[in-house]
Amino acid sequence: MIVKICGITSIQVAEAARDYGADLIGFVFAESRRRIEVEVAEEIANTVKNVGKVGVFVNTPLAEVQEIAERCKLDFVQLHGEESPEYCRLVRYPVIKAIRVGEQFDPQSLANYDVDWVLFDSLVPGQQGGTGIPFDWHKAKTIRTQIKIPLLIAGGLTPDNVAEAIRTLSPQGIDVSGGVETDGRKDLEKIKQFLLAVRKSEGGITSRA
Numbered sequence: 001m002i003v004k005i006c007g008i009t010s011i012q013v014a015e016a017a018r019d020y021g022a023d024l025i026g027f028v029f030a031e032s033r034r035r036i037e038v039e040v041a042e043e044i045a046n047t048v049k050n051v052g053k054v055g056v057f058v059n060t061p062l063a064e065v066q067e068i069a070e071r072c073k074l075d076f077v078q079l080h081g082e083e084s085p086e087y088c089r090l091v092r093y094p095v096i097k098a099i100r101v102g103e104q105f106d107p108q109s110l111a112n113y114d115v116d117w118v119l120f121d122s123l124v125p126g127q128q129g130g131t132g133i134p135f136d137w138h139k140a141k142t143i144r145t146q147i148k149i150p151l152l153i154a155g156g157l158t159p160d161n162v163a164e165a166i167r168t169l170s171p172q173g174i175d176v177s178g179g180v181e182t183d184g185r186k187d188l189e190k191i192k193q194f195l196l197a198v199r200k201s202e203g204g205i206t207s208r209a
Contacts, residue, residue: 001166001202002173003195004054004152005180007034013186014044018051021195025051026175029068030058030080033184034177038068045072054078054096062090069093078119085112096152101135107146118147119175122155134161137168144169159193163201174198 005017006026014025025048027041028034045053052075057065059081069077069091078096079088088095098119099105110118120143122135134156144151153165154175162174180190 001171001198002152003198004173004175005177005186005191005194006054006056006154006175007032007177007181007186008044009034009036009040009186011044011047013188013191014048014051016188017191018048020192021199022191023052023173024054024076026054026056026078026177027072027074028056029060030056038071041068041072045074052076056080059083062087066092076116080121085114088113088115098154101140101143101155105143107143110147110149113149115149117152117173118149119152119154120144120169120171121153121175134165137165140169144171157194159190159197162194162197166198166201 002023003021004024004026005022007028008014008017008025017025027036029036053073054076055068055072055074056078065077074093076096077091077093078098080098088097095115096117096119097113097115098121100122101120120135120140122133150172152173152175153169153171156179157165157174157176158179176194180194181187182190
């Protein structure tokens with residue numbers, strides 16, 4: 001099970017996430033209260049070793065994505081906008097394509113996407129991610145059975161509910177940001193408890209990355 005702690009903005013939190021067992025840390029380069037300047041992300045990436053780095057973008061010009069990915073030594077590019085299959089193919093880095101799961105979502109819309117991961121996130125009008133609101137995991141089970149690409153899930157996950165999300169959807173990975181924050185800031189104890197909850201829940205999961 002891959003675990004990503006997103007919205008990283010400091011070396012201290014990045015090191016704690018890694019030390020508690022996170023596989024990936026995420027830098028948000030899109031408009032967000034968790035947005036990080038490229039120079040800061042570059043410093044963290046150069047300082048904090050032995051953890052994967054993910055850059056989060058929303059409808060960003062391709063050349064800018066590639067430049068930031070190179071500077072920050074990104075292992076994955078996570079796309080939260082309306083990026084086309086062609087755009088994803090041209091990124092030149094492994095791609096996580098975020099999908100906002102709502103009543104009208106059609107799994108066939110992913111048919112032309114040649115990406116490494118799909119991320120299920122909550123559909124909240126006007127927001128591209130980081131909503132802090134869970135989507136309906138049980139309704140999403142039908143969609144999940146039609147997704148052949150490795151699956152990450154996000155949206156309102158916390159140390160208290162992540163085990164249920166894993167049991168319901170059997171994803172290959174988990175992505176969290178707000179669920180490990182207190183008053184809008186990353187909480188190291190919550191990161192620790194979140195990772196403990198994920199690892200404890202893995203016993204019954206047979207599909208892993």
